Amino acid sequence: MQNKDDISISVIKRLPRYYRFLQSLKDNGIVRISSKELAARMGLTASQIRHDFNCFGGFGQQGYGYNVPELHAKIGEILCVDKEIKTILIGAGNLGKAITNKMFSKNSGFKLIGIFDKNEAICGNMIKGIPVRNVNYLENFCIDNSPVCAVTCIPSTDMEELTDLLVKVGIKSFLNFTNYDIAMAHPGVIVENVHLRDSLLTLGYLTNTSLDKSEE
């Protein structure tokens, strides 16, 4: 087992998928799995799986494999799914609503404590029991409640002003759905970008390339 700082981002990005697969194995009552069997199910190599898990410690048993509920719990622990990072969401459009409804379930590691929007017309609306507040109240809300994380699903053009404010009032990490480059503007802040349009463009490239090929 190595120091947490040494763990490469590629390993970290695989953890949520491991967690999901183990969850589903557990739900199906499977108590034991070998790296070979898990590799076959996930489309990875057994070597990589053992290598990945060993970044965090020896979770298996020679000659047996891995205990599914135990491994699931260990990875959940590494991902801190039991934590409740105080989180605010800015932008209560369709995307904001979808995120609020689906993503902050138990064992997500986060707790949504406030929703903000600049559109007066929807302020006061409730989403999953949380009122949509006018973005004018954002600064005071942050001072009073000290959220750590912000989810941004607003137009990119509003992002510069907003992120300056959020970083000022102590936001440490962002789940960013806009194209504004938060990491570039605020070095040191933790940012996970979700660029939906980039995914679509990549898919377009791959689809067209594959169609060209099948026409040859």
Added chain:
Amino acid sequence: MQNKDDISISVIKRLPRYYRFLQSLKDNGIVRISSKELAARMGLTASQIRHDFNCFGGFGQQGYGYNVPELHAKIGEILCVDKEIKTILIGAGNLGKAITNKMFSKNSGFKLIGIFDKNEAICGNMIKGIPVRNVNYLENFCIDNSPVCAVTCIPSTDMEELTDLLVKVGIKSFLNFTNYDIAMAHPGVIVENVHLRDSLLTLGYLTNTSLDKSEE
């Protein structure tokens, strides 16, 4: 310039971001940029940028750099943003609505031609001028209109049956928002996965790790 098949997926995944940055440079009236300057703006190395562009051909000029509108056009061409891949969307909840409203703009390379949902109550509703149809009509619609791509934003539990049908009627590529593993179930099909919850869990890990460190 190499064969299209030789181009690694990591290069391809950077193309949409290059395209975005060049768009914004172009919008700001910048007509010339060097790899060094672009690297500084994007947080990459100049070497990588030249290396990436050269996978597709020599777009620059020694001693000058790159012509922004020209390079933008070239990358748009590579990404086939002018194509209109016929696309259907399944699941007209908040996420489906957000995607419909924001992602299929001009120069996305896609054209949304049909929206489907199993919820009777919302069938007939219009989203961006497209009616929500009952999923019962999906098979016949595909036979009549031959869509190439499908966007899936429905519960994972409905995915096995749905993807079997979609692949049968000729869908070649998927933008998949569910946790169902389409690629595993249908080898050969092109899949771009967007796992929002995985992004959140990764952010949780990074956030907690960083908070632990700053407490030391």
Added chain:
DNA sequence: TAGATTGTTAATCGATTAACAATC
């Protein structure tokens, strides 16, 4: 022409895979 910057090859770095001793 001289300076700048590309295109491209070689060197480096890091991630994945293979191999096998340890051991359950």
Added chain:
DNA sequence: TAGATTGTTAATCGATTAACAATC
């Protein structure tokens, strides 16, 4: 004990970076 499978190191592979000749 014998068979199975991990943990871990070494080998391989691929991606990124550095270097520099070509050339605008």
